[in-house]
Amino acid sequence: MLVLEDGRAFRGTSFGATGETFGEAVFATAMSGYQETLTDPSYRRQVVVATAPHIGNTGWNDEDDESRQIWVAGYVLRDLARVPSNWRSRRPLEAALAEQGVIGIADVDTRALTRHLRDRGAMRVGISTETLDPEALLARVLDTPPMAGANLIREVTVDQGYRIPAQGGVDGAERPLRVAAIDLGIKSMTPHRMAERGIEVHVLPATTDLETITALDVDGVFFSNGPGDPAASPEPVALLQQVLETRVPFFGICFGNQLFGRALGFGTYKLPYGHRGINQPVMDLGTRKVEITAHNHGFAVDAPIGVDVETPYGSARVSHVGLNDDVVEGLELRDPDGELAAFTVQYHPEAAAGPHDASYLFDRFVDLMRSRRGRTEGGRA
Ligand SMILES: NC(=O)CC[C@H](N)C(=O)O
Numbered sequence: 001m002l003v004l005e006d007g008r009a010f011r012g013t014s015f016g017a018t019g020e021t022f023g024e025a026v027f028a029t030a031m032s033g034y035q036e037t038l039t040d041p042s043y044r045r046q047v048v049v050a051t052a053p054h055i056g057n058t059g060w061n062d063e064d065d066e067s068r069q070i071w072v073a074g075y076v077l078r079d080l081a082r083v084p085s086n087w088r089s090r091r092p093l094e095a096a097l098a099e100q101g102v103i104g105i106a107d108v109d110t111r112a113l114t115r116h117l118r119d120r121g122a123m124r125v126g127i128s129t130e131t132l133d134p135e136a137l138l139a140r141v142l143d144t145p146p147m148a149g150a151n152l153i154r155e156v157t158v159d160q161g162y163r164i165p166a167q168g169g170v171d172g173a174e175r176p177l178r179v180a181a182i183d184l185g186i187k188s189m190t191p192h193r194m195a196e197r198g199i200e201v202h203v204l205p206a207t208t209d210l211e212t213i214t215a216l217d218v219d220g221v222f223f224s225n226g227p228g229d230p231a232a233s234p235e236p237v238a239l240l241q242q243v244l245e246t247r248v249p250f251f252g253i254c255f256g257n258q259l260f261g262r263a264l265g266f267g268t269y270k271l272p273y274g275h276r277g278i279n280q281p282v283m284d285l286g287t288r289k290v291e292i293t294a295h296n297h298g299f300a301v302d303a304p305i306g307v308d309v310e311t312p313y314g315s316a317r318v319s320h321v322g323l324n325d326d327v328v329e330g331l332e333l334r335d336p337d338g339e340l341a342a343f344t345v346q347y348h349p350e351a352a353a354g355p356h357d358a359s360y361l362f363d364r365f366v367d368l369m370r371s372r373r374g375r376t377e378g379g380r381a
Helices: 034-038 093-099 110-120 134-141 189-195 210-215 234-246 255-263 357-380
Strands: 002-004 013-016 020-028 046-050 074-076 103-106 123-128 162-164 177-183 199-205 220-223 250-253 267-284 289-302 309-311 314-322 328-334 340-345
Touching: 002 134, 013 093, 020 074, 020 110, 020 134, 020 267, 020 289, 034 046, 034 093, 046 110, 074 123, 093 103, 110 267, 123 134, 162 189, 177 189, 177 357, 189 199, 189 357, 210 234, 220 234, 220 255, 220 357, 234 250, 234 255, 250 255, 250 357, 255 267, 255 289, 255 328, 255 340, 267 328, 289 328, 289 357, 314 340, 340 357
Parallel strands: 020 046, 046 074, 074 103, 177 199, 177 220, 220 250, 250 340
Antiparallel strands: 002 123, 013 103, 020 123, 162 199, 267 289, 267 314, 309 314, 314 328, 328 340
16 A cells, blocks of 8 residues: 555555555656666655656666665555566566565556656655555654655765775876765765776765865865755755865765755755656756756755856856756856856766766866866966
8 A cells, every 4th residue: 555645545566575664755757777766875765656667677687786775765666577687687676675675566556646746746655565544554654754854864874984996097197086075875876987087086974074085185075966855964064165165176966966055055945846867858058058867856956047146155156957947957166267166966977877968077077176286286386
């Protein structure tokens, strides 16, 4: 039994673990990449409804996990493929969910459920293999906390930092660029995209302080994607403000974009049902180029489009906008000389899963750090 907080109920067939689970019901429109979705820590405490009608075809492999575990609170499908067929598959999707204690429900009218969420907005939900009475389950759903106001960083960040070595692009004599990546729920493809561009990445716990970052003598700082409400997560915003004061190059993705917006003095707000999929059109307002991008966000930054805003850290502007609904999809900050100092995007250039149109943003981060290094070394000489 699946019950939404407004009382709408759906019956289905249990798969994966049995028991009871609660979270925020959201829908994701990607037709592929479910393994990356389920292991994305940004989905902590969310029950994901797949709009693609047939999920599980390619099973579960040993390569595509985006983190150490499955994070979704539940998975809702129309039709579960029970017999996977793919050369990389090691086990069926339902076995991966069962092993990790994650509840799935199939044979649900996911089209009706998605239309409901699109009309009424993302909302709390419960799924149970025990409480089959919708009224009883609804009472329990109404007892659970909403996503607005949730600080979930501590539930997903690493306890111990780790280092990912640069993988190439390093020209002998020069020390590789070094980045401190703050793990707010980081997807593993993100540091990988940096490492393959010759960056040495230190992934650090969310509780890291500025002194620790400075002691690493980094060329840049990165804030990752992550779960929860940016307005309820003031600690990383305070850290980011300290980082911006040092004027070290900064890049952020998704949650990192929202925290950057807050650090600059903008607000954030909850979208009615969010963006989750891998074919969302976004325009880079600098180049006027449109890219097709992967999204997973329920909140967004409230900043004026087409206006330069003076902040304590420099001049900020919206750099990218979503073409479906004009939502802010990127921010950039310029120093007093008009040079790029920091930038973030609301979407997923790491592309796991998703199209690779936005991979230029990692190159932009490399260029930013290189030009800063050049300038500081020039200054010293
Ligand atoms: N993928 C993310 O980083 C998501 C950010 C934030 N939790 C949101 O839902 O908007």
